[in-house]
Amino acid sequence: MDASNQKSLTPLPYKHGVGPSYIWLPEGHWENALAFLSQQFPDVHPNVWRRRMEKLEVCDAQGHYLHAESQVKRGMCIYYYREIENEAAIPFQEKILFEDEHLLVVDKPHFLAVTPGGQYLRETLLVRLKASTGINHLTPLHRLDRETAGVILFSKQIQSRGAYQGLFQTREIEKSYHALAAHLPLQSFPHHKISRIEESDRFFVMHEVPGEANSETFISVLEPRGEIDLYHLQPRTGKKHQLRLHMASLGAPILNDQFYPVAQAMGSDDYSKPLRLLAKSIAFIDPFSLTKREFHSQQSL
Structure with a gap:
């Protein structure tokens, strides 16, 4: 488990923006700490734990x-640093758009995951920002897919975080996206797309199913570009992959989408073909100043 967002101080310091992870010892018996860690993490060689x-x-x-021969028992909590060998460097840089005592607003590049997971740790937006700002309690207030670029909000303070999270829960955040996708001559715009989205039996892929709608997107054409149009997408809900799935269901999957309408075999990233989806702007009434805040990505499609 990742301890980097715990409210209390952890016994290990942050290293280049990476906080310690932790694991509780379950019922059982192990000769020593090395034996336990080697059993729990079989993909990590015992010599790595020794080092x-x-x-x-x-x-x-x-x-x-703890050392290799340290005694361990049920109920102990062991802290350690998660590491990824040969983690690929993401050759694109984020940009801070705004900062005050509560918020950090960032323009995220394509291909950069927001939080650690899987094969990404140090090369994630959260870890990069923690390392560059020194703010260990930094937390994203919403999510963007790794493939999507654009504006994302981070909370700097635990005390005020709930107030901003509440704006997302009550749908008081206005989000606007730009996307490049095929021209749809038979579809009238603006179009109000609603559907029920659920997880499918395929890893990481969502799909539309019959039933009460739980997703809503307003779609319009911002700029005709021949066979490809620049679309303006305004989601009213925040289901996983909502915009990508809604565009694909209309017959115009977003350019370079590797999941919709058909999931492609995963390989190394092709940096010349980013998903043509950009979180262009975000606006809301600040719960503390009661003034309207609006932030725009400096990127374009």
């Missing part, structure tokens, strides 16, 4: 450093 322990990068909840 981490020698560098004082593994400890218990009280901050006592």
Whole structure:
């Protein structure tokens, strides 16, 4: 588990924006700390754990450093740093658009995941920002797909975070996206798209099913470009992959989408073919100043 967003201080410090992860020991018996960690993480060679322990990068909840022969028992909590060998560098840079005591507003590039997961750790927006700003409590207030670029809000303070999160829960946030997709000569615009979106049995892919609608998007053509149009998308709900699925269901999947309408075999990223989807703007009434805030991406499609 990742301990980087815990409210209390963790016994291991942040390293280049990466907070420690932790694991609780379940019922069982192990000869020592090395035996437990090797069993729990079979993909990590025992010698790797030895090196981490020698560098004082593994400890218990009280901050006592653990070594290979340290005794462990049920109920202990072990802190350690998650590492990814040969993590690929993402050759695109984020840009801070705005900052005050509560918020950090960032223009995210394509291909950069927001939070750590899978094969991405240091090369994620959250870890990059923690390293560059020194704000360990930084937390994204909403999500953007790794493939999507544009404006995203981060909370800087635990105390005010709930007020901003509440704006998303009550749909008081106005979000606007731009997308490039095929021209649809038989479809009239603006179009109000509603449907029910649920997870499919295919990994990471959503699909539309019969039933009460739980997703809503207003779609219009911003600029005709021959066979390809620039679309303006305004989601009223925030279901996973909502915009990508709604455009695909109309017969105009967003350019370079690797999941819709048909999921492609995953390979290395082709940086010359980003998903042509951009979170262009976000607007809301600030819960503290009670003034309207509006932020725009400096990127374009």
